[in-house]
Amino acid sequence: xxxxxxxxxxxxxxxxxxxxxxxxxxxxxxxxxxxxxxxxxxxxxxxxxxxxxxxxxxxxxxxxxxxxxxxxxxxxxxxxxxxxxxxxxxxxxxxxxxxxxxxxxxxxxxxxxxxxxxxxxxxxxxxxxxxxxxxxxxxxxxxxxxxxxxxxxxxxxxxxxxxxxxxxxxxxxxxxxxxxxxxxxxxxxxxxxxxxxxxxxxxxxxxxxxxxxxxxxxxxxxxxxxxxxxxxxxxxxxxxxxxxxxxxxxxxxxxxxxxxxxxxxxxxxxxx
Amino acid sequence: xxxxxxxxxxxxxxxxxxxxxxxxxxxxxxxxxxxxxxxxxxxxxxxxxxxxxxxxxxxxxxxxxxxxxxxxxxxxxxxxxxxxxxxxxxxxxxxxxxxxxxxxxxxxxxxxxxxxxxxxxxxxxxxxxxxxxxxxxxxxxxxxxxxxxxxxxxxxxxxxxxxxxxxxxxxxxxxxxxxxxxxxxxxxxxxxxxxxxxxxxxxxxxxxxxxxxxxxxxxxxxxxxxxxxxxxxxxxxxxxxxxxxxxxxxxxxxxxxxxxxxxxxxxxxxxx
DNA sequence: CGTGGCCGTCCCGCCCAACGGAACGGTCGC
DNA sequence: GCGACCGTTCCGTTGGGCGGGACGGCCACG
Numbered sequence: 001x002x003x004x005x006x007x008x009x010x011x012x013x014x015x016x017x018x019x020x021x022x023x024x025x026x027x028x029x030x031x032x033x034x035x036x037x038x039x040x041x042x043x044x045x046x047x048x049x050x051x052x053x054x055x056x057x058x059x060x061x062x063x064x065x066x067x068x069x070x071x072x073x074x075x076x077x078x079x080x081x082x083x084x085x086x087x088x089x090x091x092x093x094x095x096x097x098x099x100x101x102x103x104x105x106x107x108x109x110x111x112x113x114x115x116x117x118x119x120x121x122x123x124x125x126x127x128x129x130x131x132x133x134x135x136x137x138x139x140x141x142x143x144x145x146x147x148x149x150x151x152x153x154x155x156x157x158x159x160x161x162x163x164x165x166x167x168x169x170x171x172x173x174x175x176x177x178x179x180x181x182x183x184x185x186x187x188x189x190x191x192x193x194x195x196x197x198x199x200x201x202x203x204x205x206x207x208x209x210x211x212x213x214x215x216x217x218x219x220x221x222x223x224x225x226x227x228x229x230x231x232x233x234x235x236x237x238x239x240x241x242x243x244x245x246x247x248x249x250x251x252x253x254x255x256x257x258x259x260x261x262x263x264x265x266x267x268x269x270x271x272x
Numbered sequence: 273x274x275x276x277x278x279x280x281x282x283x284x285x286x287x288x289x290x291x292x293x294x295x296x297x298x299x300x301x302x303x304x305x306x307x308x309x310x311x312x313x314x315x316x317x318x319x320x321x322x323x324x325x326x327x328x329x330x331x332x333x334x335x336x337x338x339x340x341x342x343x344x345x346x347x348x349x350x351x352x353x354x355x356x357x358x359x360x361x362x363x364x365x366x367x368x369x370x371x372x373x374x375x376x377x378x379x380x381x382x383x384x385x386x387x388x389x390x391x392x393x394x395x396x397x398x399x400x401x402x403x404x405x406x407x408x409x410x411x412x413x414x415x416x417x418x419x420x421x422x423x424x425x426x427x428x429x430x431x432x433x434x435x436x437x438x439x440x441x442x443x444x445x446x447x448x449x450x451x452x453x454x455x456x457x458x459x460x461x462x463x464x465x466x467x468x469x470x471x472x473x474x475x476x477x478x479x480x481x482x483x484x485x486x487x488x489x490x491x492x493x494x495x496x497x498x499x500x501x502x503x504x505x506x507x508x509x510x511x512x513x514x515x516x517x518x519x520x521x522x523x524x525x526x527x528x529x530x531x532x533x534x535x536x537x538x539x540x541x542x543x544x
Numbered sequence: 545c546g547t548g549g550c551c552g553t554c555c556c557g558c559c560c561a562a563c564g565g566a567a568c569g570g571t572c573g574c
Numbered sequence: 575g576c577g578a579c580c581g582t583t584c585c586g587t588t589g590g591g592c593g594g595g596a597c598g599g600c601c602a603c604g
Binding site: 029030049050051061062065 | 583
């Protein structure tokens with residue numbers, strides 16, 4: 001029997017998988033299948049029909065039917081005229097996750113300050129593996145379009161928030177990132193390891209990081225770390241149209257907010 | 273072994289299995305148990321230890337151990353020094369739920385407008401059964417404390433947002449609510465069905481509803497409906513200290529925002 | 545230093561519930 | 575009317591979920 005991820009550092013990589021020779025007929029356990037069903041839904045899509053779910057998950061139709069019915073009873077899915085949608089129960093659970101519950105609660109007022117001072121789009125991001133996950137984002141009517149989405153992922157090296165998170169994440173992770181080819185989202189994405197290393201050092205020196213159209217064309221941003229007891233827990237950023245990037249004005253603003261948030265978080269119950 | 277924590281509320285009631293005469297030894301399927309594990313977590317609590325999870329769910333320790341391990345591999349839980357926490361994967365999934373993804377995206381700029389005009393706490397709520405679920409909430413440093421939480425529930429009849437949602441929900445639901453005793457959160461909560469009916473009519477007439485310390489002491493609010501094709505989908509509100517409730521100033525603001533949001537949502541792809 | 549409580553982990557045989565191929569009935573559009 | 579595709583239901587098979595129990599580590603006791 002497989003003992004499966006001893007230390008379980010990285011992620012997923014469920015060792016189950018099909019033993020090479022066999023075209024495994026049944027693989028996976030029930031929970032895995034249920035989650036696979038939920039993950040079949042993507043943003044900006046509507047309801048999914050039973051057959052489509054079956055296609056995406058590779059599960060037999062009868063199985064999907066049974067599981068989807070159970071998930072619906074649990075509130076994780078809901079029926080729509082045109083198939084299934086993710087249910088409100090999933091939203092309720094998601095809001096209980098500490099990254100959301102604690103961090104956002106503390107950060108929101110400072111994000112509001114930043115928004116009011118600049119009227120630009122504000123991000124709050126945390127690190128998961130080699131990605132940044134956006135914990136929150138606020139924008140007004142005029143806010144610039146960004147590839148980010150609350151709950152969405154982007155590579156650490158392609159965004160301001162991500163580079164800041166990486167800069168303070170420790171040498172081990174930095175080495176790991178530099179060792180493999182750097183992902184590229186635009187023509188401006190940093191793909192030279194040496195240049196990235198320099199930039200990370202510069203971030204640690206100044207407490208501010210930049211993204212110059214590295215995640216999306218015409219989009220730049222200024223980011224700053226949120227540290228608790230010397231440990232990085234998140235990063236804040238302001239996103240602006242590339243031609244309006246004014247470090248002299250934005251850097252102090254974002255730095256001030258991140259320092260103030262760091263201070264608030266440092267004296268908190270903090271059950272980690 | 274006692275028959276699991278009752279949890280007598282409506283919920284589930286899966287008609288399958290459990291022939292009436294038998295004291296079902298194990299009831300519930302795998303997915304149900306997994307979700308029960310996730311729902312054992314409550315806001316403002318830290319990590320839960322294996323034994324505590326076992327206590328709360330009524331599941332044997334060995335079972336909890338196995339399930340928790342699987343959920344961790346799936347990213348729905350994560351290990352902490354002091355036990356388990358809800359995992360970031362759950363947050364990712366929660367952010368894909370349509371109520372969050374679509375509604376919030378559209379509503380946020382209008383909520384920002386309201387915040388900037390008043391600097392009070394702004395809520396966005398949707399209805400689920402007889403509760404309001406808060407889809408979003410923004411507040412600044414000075415924002416008043418509220419019993420609400422993003423992803424949290426309160427009874428429809430005890431909040432401004434809730435009463436507005438109820439007023440437009442259709443006579444069937446209104447009758448259902450009026451038929452049973454009305455919940456009470458404070459001494460000011462409306463518990464007289466006749467008075468509530470009047471108030472709902474007044475809301476439909478004016479497009480604005482009030483909460484006068486009915487959800488929490490010293491907290492009042494002004495709410496207004498978001499309608500798409502005549503159907504209510506959400507409600508917006510401004511919460512203020514009770515002694516500062518100024519309908520003449522706040523009602524037009526919240527009404528304007530809700531109408532503008534209604535208009536935006538009415539011309540959208542809207543895959544329901 | 546023994547002891548007893550509580551913890552997380554692991555083992556393993558029992559057996560039931562998950563499984564899915566297949567058949568069915570409804571609803572379109574040609 | 576016919577075929578394509580849909581969601582639903584049935585039911586025999588079996589693999590994996592199940593959990594009692596054992597184990598070893600870690601305290602706070604006496």
